Amino acid sequence: xxxxxxxxxxxxxxxxxxxxxxxxxxxxxxxxxxxxxxxxxxxxxxxxxxxxxxxxxxxxxxxxxxxxxxxxxxxxxxxxxxxxxxxxxxxxxxxxxxxxxxxxxxxxxxxxxxxxxxxxxxxxxxxxxxxxxxxxxxxxxxxxxxxxxxxxxxxxxxxxxxxxxxxxxxxxxxxxxxxxxxxxxxxxxxxxxxxxxxxxxxxxxxxxxxxxxxxxxxxxxxxxxxxxxxxxxxxxxxxxxxxxxxxxxxxxxxxxxxxxxxxxxxxxxxxxxxxxxxxxxxxxxxxxxxxxxxxx
Numbered sequence: 001x002x003x004x005x006x007x008x009x010x011x012x013x014x015x016x017x018x019x020x021x022x023x024x025x026x027x028x029x030x031x032x033x034x035x036x037x038x039x040x041x042x043x044x045x046x047x048x049x050x051x052x053x054x055x056x057x058x059x060x061x062x063x064x065x066x067x068x069x070x071x072x073x074x075x076x077x078x079x080x081x082x083x084x085x086x087x088x089x090x091x092x093x094x095x096x097x098x099x100x101x102x103x104x105x106x107x108x109x110x111x112x113x114x115x116x117x118x119x120x121x122x123x124x125x126x127x128x129x130x131x132x133x134x135x136x137x138x139x140x141x142x143x144x145x146x147x148x149x150x151x152x153x154x155x156x157x158x159x160x161x162x163x164x165x166x167x168x169x170x171x172x173x174x175x176x177x178x179x180x181x182x183x184x185x186x187x188x189x190x191x192x193x194x195x196x197x198x199x200x201x202x203x204x205x206x207x208x209x210x211x212x213x214x215x216x217x218x219x220x221x222x223x224x225x226x227x228x229x230x231x232x233x234x235x236x237x238x239x240x241x242x243x244x245x246x247x248x249x250x251x252x253x254x255x256x257x258x259x260x261x262x263x264x265x266x267x268x269x270x271x272x273x274x275x276x277x278x279x280x281x282x283x284x285x286x287x288x289x290x291x292x293x294x295x296x
Contacts, residue, residue, distance in 0.1 A: 049074035051131055052107040058116060061099040065288055067119040069093075069102040075127030075157055084268035085123045085151065092281045109134035114141040119287045124153030124265070128161055135162060142169070143255030147287030149280070152265040156213060169259055171219030171252055176241050177266075178212045184267070187212055187235035189228050189248055196227055198251065198260060198282045202275060207234070211266040213248070214241035223253040223295065249279075251286070253295035258287050 052072075069089045071082045086102050093100040101117075106129050108114070114137055130138060142148055148169070155170040156177070166173050178185055189206040191199055206228075212235060218226070228249040232242055252259040260283040270276050 044079070045077055046075070047073060047077055049127055051128075052105045053131075054105075055107045055110065055113065056103060056105045058101060058108070058113060061116060063097060063099045065096070065098040065119070066117045067093050067098055067100045067121060067284065068108075068114075068117045069100060069121045069123055070104070070106075070125060071102070071123040072104040072106055072129045073124070073126045073153075074129050076153065077126065078124070078153075078266070078268075080268040081152075081266060081271075082124055084271040085265065088271040088277060089121055089123065089280070092277065092284060096281075096284065098284075106130050106134055109137045111137050111140065114138070114146075117141075117146070118291060119147040119149060119284060121284075122148065122150040122154035124151055124156070126153050126157055130162075135164075139164065142257040142259070145256040145291040146258075147289070147291075148254075148257065148259045149283045149287050150259065150261045151280070152213075152263060155261055155263060168222060168254055169252070170261055171222065171224055171250070172215035172217050172247075175214050175216050176238070177214065178235070178237060178241070182236055183211055184209050185212065185235040188231040190231055191228050192226055196225070196251075197286045198249075198279065199227055200282055201278050202228075202282075206275065208264075208273070208275070209267075210264055210270075212237065212241075213263040214243055214246070218243070218245050218247055219250055219252065225251045227251060256291075256295060258295045260287055 067089070069086055071086055073082065090100055090102060109130055110133070114120075120141075150170065155172075156174045158174060158176075160166045160173075177183070186207060186209050189208070191202055191204045191206065193199065194202070194204060212230060214237065226247045228247070230246040230248045232244075232246055248264065249262045252261070262279065262283070264270065264276060264279070
């Protein structure tokens with residue numbers, strides 16, 4: 001009887017150990033990983049790309065200086081910002097007594113129509129906006145003495161399929177900007193050359209809120225002139241966006257042409273800031289003599 005009891009106890013213990021082992025084995029099975037939610041481009045910010053082929057008819061111009069305000073986006077688009085910048089640029093041109101033409105039609109990038117303009121403003125253009133013949137016309141216009149003012153998103157694509165634009169026009173590849181939850185931060189711009197015409201009236205230390213850009217290198221060559229840098233201690237960049245010397249505004253020479261680039265101006269409201277408007281107006285004035293004077 002005692003032997004039977006011992007056998008029953010041993011059998012029960014074995015069954016309990018087996019059940020425990022089975023339960024432990026079940027607990028170690030990892031839960032299935034949920035599939036990532038696919039990124040869907042919001043059409044409000046990512047319009048369907050369009051390559052323009054039909055030239056617009058330009059108005060008759062009567063004044064010595066003419067500026068083309070070009071705002072085409074085949075990539076990311078912030079519509080309120082594009083429109084606010086266009087309105088501000090029209091006011092600046094009008095105050096200067098210049099003729100202006102605002103367009104998103106890249107077909108006017110042909111030799112005959114581009115020669116009408118002293119200055120082109122690239123107003124946060126994005127994506128591949130030009131056909132090969134349009135690219136060639138733009139390149140020739142700039143090298144022969146055009147004045148180019150490129151603002152914010154015009155140097156802010158993660159990828160370009162026209163390397164000449166990256167290496168020669170802008171001079172550096174955009175790698176990112178401050179992002180959520182701290183996309184817009186106060187930061188301090190340090191003016192490197194207060195005597196440059198593009199910086200007249202701009203304080204040596206200029207603190208403002210911005211979506212701060214970072215680049216893969218400090219632009220060099222093509223008589224690059226770094227006009228202002230960003231104090232990286234004044235805001236919180238991601239580690240991969242720290243550059244040390246962090247350029248934010250600069251000029252370059254392309255042939256006889258002049259290029260001014262500013263990474264400022266993401267929000268629509270920035271085109272109502274007096275200092276930001278002064279900077280852009282100064283840039284227009286600096287770019288305009290490119291046809292008659294060598295790039296400096």
